[in-house]
Amino acid sequence: GVYFGPYPHVYAATETQQFIQKVYPLRKCARNSKRACLYYSMGQCIGCCDHDVTQEEYATQIQKISRFLNGEVKEIKQNLVEKMHDAAERLDFEQAADYRDQIRYIETTVEKQTIMSRDYTNRDVFAFFMDKGWLSIQVFLLRQSTIIKREAALFPCYGTPEDELLSFIMQFYQEQNHILPKEILVPEGIDTELLAETLETTVRIPKRGNKKSMLDLATTNSELALNEKFLLIERSKHKTVGAIQELSEALGIAYIETIEAFDHSNIQGTNPVSAMVVYKDGKPERKAYRKYKIKTVEGSHEFATTQEVIRRRYTRLLREQKPLPDLILMDGGKIQVRAAKEVLEDELGLVIPVAGMVKDNKHRTASLLFNDELVELDPRSQAFHLVQRIQDEVHRFAITFHRQVRGKNSFSSQLDQVEGVGPKTRNKVLKHFKTMKRMREADLEEFQKLGIPLKVAENIKDSFKTEVPK
Known part of the structure; x- marks a missing residue:
């Protein structure tokens, strides 16, 4: 076999690997199928199952991949640059950004590795990057001039980053699976004398050459890891709070902080149950979930079942003086919405917005029924995906509860x-x-x-x- 690497930037390496599969596809699956698989249709398989591929043709693909991973990427990079410019001219900035990122991943992955040297001393490299109160630490474990392992840590920093790193290094070697090397490389500001005396090994702050390059690379990785964390936080915020803002605007409500959603479950009217899930700021509050065994309704009666559950839930909230939700979602249409509003407004005197999650022929939420009108949500919007997540969650919760009740009743019936x-x-x-x-x-x-x-x-x-x- 031919081996390439190691690649400290795992995400960039993975993205580049996927890119290679598209540009220079090889056989994707191990089965001797007689027809092409999905990967061939996607252009990610050379298609041995679809047509004859000669040994020379296959070897040529391997040679191209080897040259690519050895750094011969000028032609491909130029092609990606042209595609990026074309996308930008079409105002397709999202596609252009994808091409830009792919170029960066290729440069990060296949550029000449600065972590190698002819010095075979076993050493560990520690570096850090701090931003917005968070500290990112990267550790490279080098054995025989090769990175055999990379470890990372991300946590809030309450002191100075140098003190936090010093404490981290001392704890790092207290763990049984971390063997002390002959040399440790650390950045400026670290008390090397204290560290060397405590660990009884050589500790250095490199100023130039390969060792400095190793330290710089670890620092760069620290920054990349922290930026990726911030990006995930931003995406999570957009997925939750951003989705709530979109949903609030679509329904004309100031801000929907708390959503309570209901669904009923029964089989031909037997063992009827209901379930409620709670979402706060776009996230599930599982401790607030509730299960209801239907007491006053026999058989499958959506209207009466809805009224019983809504009556029990909000009578209790009023009695215990607990906060009410900003929006109630019913897994259904006009029947469930009208039943819920009758109890809330006519019996309890409450004005809480109620919307029905109207399904399409695939049993997926297609729109919301609100104030007797269908509110269509953009299928690409975060609000749409939030409503679908809520529908899936309340349906799952109701079905699970119904199975438990049905099983217990079957158990009880057999004992009788x-x-x-x-x-x-x-x-x-x-x-x-x-x-x-x-x-x-x-x-x-x-x-x-x-x-x-x-x-x-x-x-x-x-x-x-x-x-x-x-």
Whole structure:
């Protein structure tokens, strides 16, 4: 095999690898299929399954990849630059930015590696970068002049970055899997005498040459890692708070801080349940989720089920003087929205906006029913994706609860058929074993510890022997 690397910037290396698969595709899968796979249609497979590929043609692709990874990228970079300019002229700035980033990834990945030297001393390199109160630390572990491992740490910095790095290095070698090297390289400002005395090894601050290049590269990686974290934070904020702002504007509400969403679940009207999920500032508040067993409705009756759940939820909030949501989402259309508003406005005197998550023929939210009008959300908007996440979450929560209730009821129903098992014994068994699987695997002694007579315990165990497999 031919090996390339190591590549300290993992993200850039991964992006470049994916780029190579598109420009110089090889065989993608190991199966001897008789027709082309999806990767071939996407241009990421040479297509051995679709047509004959000669050994010479395949070897040529490998040679091109080898030259690319050895730094012969001038032609490809020029092609990407031209595509970037063309995209910018078409005002497709997002595509242009993608081309720009790809050029940077290629330069970062295939440029001549400065981390190598002819010095085979085992050493570790520590560097840091600090911004906006966060400290990013990078560690390169060099053995035989090659980086065998890279470690990173990101955390808030409450002191000086130099003191934090000094403390980090001392703790780093207290861990059993970190072996002390012959030499440690650190940046300016670190107390090398204290560190060398404590660790009993050589500690240096390089000023020039390959060692300085190694330290600079680690510092650059520290900065890149921190910038990527800030980018993720920004994207997360756009995905949550930004989505809430978009949704607020679409519905004409000042700011939707808290959303409560409801969904019902039953099978042909049996074991009806409802579930509620809560989202605050675009994020799920799982501790605030609630489950409801329907008490006053028999069968599948969406209108009555909605009214019972809404009545129970908001009567309790009023009684306990807890804050009300800014928006209620019902997993359904006009029936659920009208049922909820009747209880809120006519019975409880509350004015809380209620919207229905209207589904398309694929059972996915397509729009919101609000104030008797359909509010279409841009499928590319963060608000649209937020509503879909809420719909998926409340549906998942309701289905999971319904399965639990149905399983428990089936469990209870089977026990009711066993001779000698009354309500007290049934509840005792249900409380202890919780699932049919646990009860099936238990021995008679475990039943007897619950105060159940031996004969009744044998009857319970025998009931599972005659159970019809599903």
